[in-house]
Amino acid sequence: MFEKDPRTFSPEYKNLSPEQKAMVKLEITLTNFFKNFDKSMSRWERMIYPMLVVVGILGLSGFYLIYNVTTDMHTLTEQVDPRMEEHLSAMANNMDQLAQNISVMTEQITFMVDRVDSMEQNIATMNGNIGSLAVDVGSMKQNIGQMTANIADMNQAMRTMTVNTGFMSRDINQMGRPMDFMNSFTPW
Known part of the structure; x- marks a missing residue:
C-alpha cells in the first residue's frame, strides 16, 4: 500500500524523521480509507434510497387498504341492519x-x-x-x-x-x- 504511493519515493520523504514518516504513512492510510469508504457508501446509497422509497410506498398503501376495509365494513354493517x-x-x-x-x-x-x-x-x-x-x-x-x-x-x-x-x-x-x-x- 505504501510502496505504490509516489510520496514515499520522493527525496523529501527520505530526509524525514521516523515520526514524520509515520505521519506521512498515516496520511496515506487515512486517504485510502476515506476513498474506499466513499466508494462503498455510494454503492449503499444506490441500494438503500430506492429501498426506503419502496418501503414508504408499501406502508402508505397498507394504511390505505386497511382504512378502506374498515370504512367498507362500517358501511356494510350500517346497510345490513341499522x-x-x-x-x-x-x-x-x-x-x-x-x-x-x-x-x-x-x-x-x-x-x-x-x-x-x-x-x-x-x-x-x-x-x-x-x-x-x-x-x-x-x-x-x-x-x-x-x-x-x-x-x-x-x-x-x-x-x-x-x-x-x-x-x-x-x-x-x-x-x-x-x-x-x-x-x-x-x-x-
Missing part, C-alpha cells in the same frame, strides 16, 4: 344469561351424578343381601343386576352430558362479544 349495535348488545346479554343458566344446570347435573353414584353403591350392597335369599328370589336378583348396569350406563351418559355441557358453557362464554374482532379494525 340497529345492529343494539341487536348485538341484546344478543350478548342473552348469551351471558344463557351461560349463567348452563352453569347452574352443570352444577345440578353434577349433583345428580353424585346421587346416582351413591345409588349405585346402595344397589350393589342390596345385591349382596339379595344373594342370601332363597332360589325364588334369583330372578329378582337378575333384574336388579340389569338395573345396576342400566344405572351405570345412565351414570356414564350423565358424565358425558356434564362434560359436553361444560364445553358448551365455555364455547358460549367465548362468543361473549361477537363484534370485538370487527371493532378492532374500525377507526372510530
